[in-house]
Amino acid sequence: MSSFIYSKLPQVGTTIFTVMSQLAATHNAVNLGQGFPDFPMSAELIACVTKAMQDGANQYTHMNGLPLLREQLCQKMEHLYGTPLHANDHITITPGGTYAIYTAITALLQPGDEVIVFEPCYDSYLPNIIINGGIPVTIALNANDYSIPWDEVNDKITTKTKLIIINSPHNPTGAVLQASDLQQLEAIVAQKGIFVLSDEVYEHLIFDGIAHQSVCRYPNLLQHSMAVFSFGKTYHCTGWKLGYCISTNEQWMQEFRKVHQFNVFSCNTPMQAGLAAYLQHPDAYLTLGTQMQAHRDYFQQLMQSTPLQALPSYGSYFQCYSYAHLSDMPDKEAAVYLTEQYGVATIPVSAFYANGTDNKVLRFCFAKQFATLERAVARLNDLQF
Ligand SMILES: Cc1ncc(COP(=O)(O)O)c(C=O)c1O
Incomplete structure (x- = not known):
């Protein structure tokens, strides 16, 4: 056979x-x-990780991420974006942003669910939806400035729409979302009960004095959202493949952790310990x-x-x-x-x-x-x- x-x-x-x-x-x-x-x-960050290894932080750590690192990230996010977060329930450390995107989609989608994706887009989104039996509904960003055509979004929402994926600052175009975009999204999500996956791996790589519009600035939106971040992008160490995700939707986070538990279980311990120490220097980001x-x-x-x-x-x-x-x-x-x-x-x-x-x-x-x-x-x- x-x-x-x-x-x-x-x-x-x-x-x-x-x-x-x-x-x-x-x-x-x-x-x-x-x-x-x-x-x-940063040589200092490398030294922090080296010290963590020398100090013996070399075994599995907590499956949701090193507790100290989660605490510090929650404080950082609250300081930057104003929304209180709980390290136990609202944040999970992941082996990179791409993994967090995949896991968030896997935890949320049922076969036949539709997902609105704006194109051009980071190339992992569509395969991640398809492998989970979801149906990508693509919308082209406006040709002149790569902004979101909100009228078309409203037209394309159906009873099967489960998720909208946003990405700001944007790969590949360098476009950024404005407060008005997040407000539109918040209104849609509240009316239609749709979820949002917000890819924010370039959160600190934003120019001309523009403020990053994280979903973490909008408590009602964050209740329906999962935001994804990458240490690789923030600290010039893309090869470390470490990141995290944040959501105040505890049900989504619990489902996320069920998938995470049997996929990677826990992430690199000394790097998490080193990052927890290095986060004491906010100037770096x-x-x-x-x-x-x-x-x-x-x-x-x-x-x-x-x-x-x-x-x-x-x-x-x-x-x-x-x-x-x-x-x-x-x-x-x-x-x-x-x-x-x-x-x-x-x-x-x-x-x-x-x-x-x-x-x-x-x-x-x-x-x-x-x-x-x-x-x-x-x-x-x-x-x-
Ligand atoms: C938009 C976007 N999301 C996610 C990622 C992946 O981040 P990580 O390297 O942490 O998996 C990238 C990397 O290029 C990206 O451009």
């Missing part, structure tokens, strides 16, 4: 991030594709937006010497550029062309749409040392399609 595996994700291949990073390596290109910083993380804004500004200034057209970026690691005025080449081909011919790797933004919508836009990661940005842009100065 032959055995056969029926794929739960038949449409899924290797992610564009892996494809472009491999192509970058093959062509010795400057990799502005994948979203990770190339500058060193409070100055992050200003630091990263300097990289965005420098990159934008350098890129003015190229024929590419900048789209606005108010947060995240990313800045999108349009080449629609220069060529009709599909963006996946354009990304390969820039890597092979000019030695600069980017990500084609069509990869962030289920149907591959191609507006001739490429995503660049500016979370790089100034010298890396200079090297990349020097190669693009004489760009021609």
